[in-house]
């Protein structure tokens with residue numbers, strides 16, 4: 001047998017140090033596995049959730065798969081939560097240009113989420129129904145997790161080594177001073193309920209409407225300063241993976257992020273979701289709709305790791321994970337790089353134009369302008385003034401930002417408090 005034949009039969013040995021190096025640079029790392037569990041108990045029956053693990057960036061191509069998980073906590077009825085569950089995903093996807101690379105797709109996602117949330121809100125408000133909903137919408141593509149949220153249904157991330165981080169912000173008037181200022185500046189009043197006799201009760205609410213949240217989808221009977229523009233955060237997990245816990249405020253009013261993460265650590269996702277709900281109910285009973293999704297993003301190695309580990313894998317995994325609990329800040333310690341979450345994007349501004357940017361793709365071929373929110377094509381004359389149909393040339397009137405159709409422009413102005421509303425003086 002010649003030397004060449006021998007080397008063909010045996011795979012070349014890769015030194016362990018090289019393997020670890022690859023792991024840390026994210027090279028040749030396979031897509032993670034997604035395992036999930038859901039649990040909940042209804043009090044009012046206004047919590048909804050969405051689990052969709054078979055989405056494809058390029059339809060018909062399974063290698064472009066991604067997953068979506070969402071919690072929708074409705075108020076004043078269920079129609080907004082149901083409408084969002086049925087329409088938001090397709091509205092987000094329609095705002096992502098076709099035929100772009102995975103990298104570009106992930107870059108376009110935060111903006112598409114903003115467009116999709118606003119479009120869904122406009123469509124729901126046109127139905128003439130009066131409910132609203134929180135939305136916490138999670139897209140998982142490989143190791144990249146993108147979370148868009150309005151309201152107070154949190155998503156937390158628990159990573160290897162026990163670091164728990166919040167991927168959402170709470171849009172609650174009581175706790176969010178920045179949002180209180182924004183609502184007041186756009187013409188809303190913020191205050192507590194006044195019981196007869198003058199004493200104030202309950203959390204801070206905004207008026208008209210009396211909602212405790214500062215952002216939601218729906219709520220046509222509440223001031224337009226309650227906007228559907230989501231906080232968006234995009235992170236890339238290390239290939240050690242992590243666990244997401246997405247839940248309605250029935251959980252978070254009782255459990256801190258840390259307690260929720262700790263209460264189910266080491267358990268499979270299905271059981272973990274049940275335990276988080278149980279833990280939340282243990283201390284104060286069922287006061288509110290309580291819904292929890294647990295999503296594990298697991299390295300493929302984990303699934304082949306036997307109960308009695310084979311020696312080689314054991315050595316490998318102890319090298320990867322063994323030193324991290326020391327939490328060394330020493331940069332020369334390469335092990336500290338494993339398990340670190342890379343922040344790719346975070347933006348929470350409620351100003352629509354800031355969120356859509358200037359370089360939103362127009363419908364170049366048809367000569368029409370495509371609305372950056374609802375994706376409807378309009379002839380230039382119908383919408384905002386533009387020079388000779390060119391998207392980027394300065395229009396006669398000072399205008400910065402992407403093209404919006406008349407309908408979405410109206411929504412934008414209303415959200416910023418530029419449209420006079422009956423009963424509100426500015």
Ligand SMILES: [Zn+2]
Pocket residue numbers: 371372373374375376404405406407408409
């Ligand atoms: Zn539009």
